[in-house]
Amino acid sequence: MSRRTLAVGDEIGEVVVEITRDDLRAYAALSGDHNPIHQDDAAALAVELPGVVAHGMFTMGAVSRVLVDYIGDAGAVMSYGTRFTRPVVVPPMDAQPNTAQVHVSGKVTAVDDELGTATITMSAVFNGQTVLGRTVATIRQP
Amino acid sequence: MPLLPAHVGRSYGPGAPYTVTSEALGAFAHLLGFGNPQVAQGVVASPTFPITQTFSGILALVADPDIQLNLGHVVHSDQRFDYARPLMPGDVVCTTTVIEAVTPIAGSMLATLRTDVTNDDGHVLCAARAVILVRTVEADAT
Numbered sequence: 041m042s043r044r045t046l047a048v049g050d051e052i053g054e055v056v057v058e059i060t061r062d063d064l065r066a067y068a069a070l071s072g073d074h075n076p077i078h079q080d081d082a083a084a085l086a087v088e089l090p091g092v093v094a095h096g097m098f099t100m101g102a103v104s105r106v107l108v109d110y111i112g113d114a115g116a117v118m119s120y121g122t123r124f125t126r127p128v129v130v131p132p133m134d135a136q137p138n139t140a141q142v143h144v145s146g147k148v149t150a151v152d153d154e155l156g157t158a159t160i161t162m163s164a165v166f167n168g169q170t171v172l173g174r175t176v177a178t179i180r181q182p
Numbered sequence: 183m184p185l186l187p188a189h190v191g192r193s194y195g196p197g198a199p200y201t202v203t204s205e206a207l208g209a210f211a212h213l214l215g216f217g218n219p220q221v222a223q224g225v226v227a228s229p230t231f232p233i234t235q236t237f238s239g240i241l242a243l244v245a246d247p248d249i250q251l252n253l254g255h256v257v258h259s260d261q262r263f264d265y266a267r268p269l270m271p272g273d274v275v276c277t278t279t280v281i282e283a284v285t286p287i288a289g290s291m292l293a294t295l296r297t298d299v300t301n302d303d304g305h306v307l308c309a310a311r312a313v314i315l316v317r318t319v320e321a322d323a324t
Binding site: 057063066067070071072073075077083086087096097098100101102104105107108109112113114115117118119120121122123124177 | 206209210211213214215216217218220221226227228229230233234237238241253254257258259260261262263264265267268311
């Protein structure tokens, strides 16, 4: 499966990522991050959060899924970074709806023909506000 | 003692060797919803998989008896990964963490922790940088 060369302005269409508290429980087990603000409302409220929040790394990981599914090759990602700017509040499993919906999209913002790289800037929006800042990946062009 | 600029250069590790398996890569990718076949089937790691090893750097700092942090006062602010290549099944890796920077800002300390993921040939496969905000004012000690 051949990849195509990325060009400035190429867009990654919006994907809605749904996050549940069951996802966060599973993520804590896989990642080793057992901070109770990702499991327990009381712990979240104690540090002035509105309720259980997703691990920033879960959101960063879900955004990387949209990125890699678009470019088609995880091995082409040379660097990937983000800033966690706002929490994603995840409702209880018995709430309706019981998912937090994060709207993920992206755009090729630069290419460097000499280095053979492209820069993709990703966006993640929850409840109308961005939750990640400066989410940038450097991609090796095919 | 709180976290101080004097702690720059302090290091932790290497941790115990970890063998990457297709099962571990696949489980992580499945939770994040990857469609890319190589990632979904655990042939290569997804971009944020290294956090399963590098998060230990934050935990090592929190557990440092000379610094005495409370995990509840630690906010993960930024995360970046630079890759030589993705982790793959069969890789045997160790992590080492160094405190690269500590900067006081308005009642908190902003610290950069770099955790290198090194294979048994001594090659750094991934360098992860976490920026964490450590609250140093006991504002919530009510």
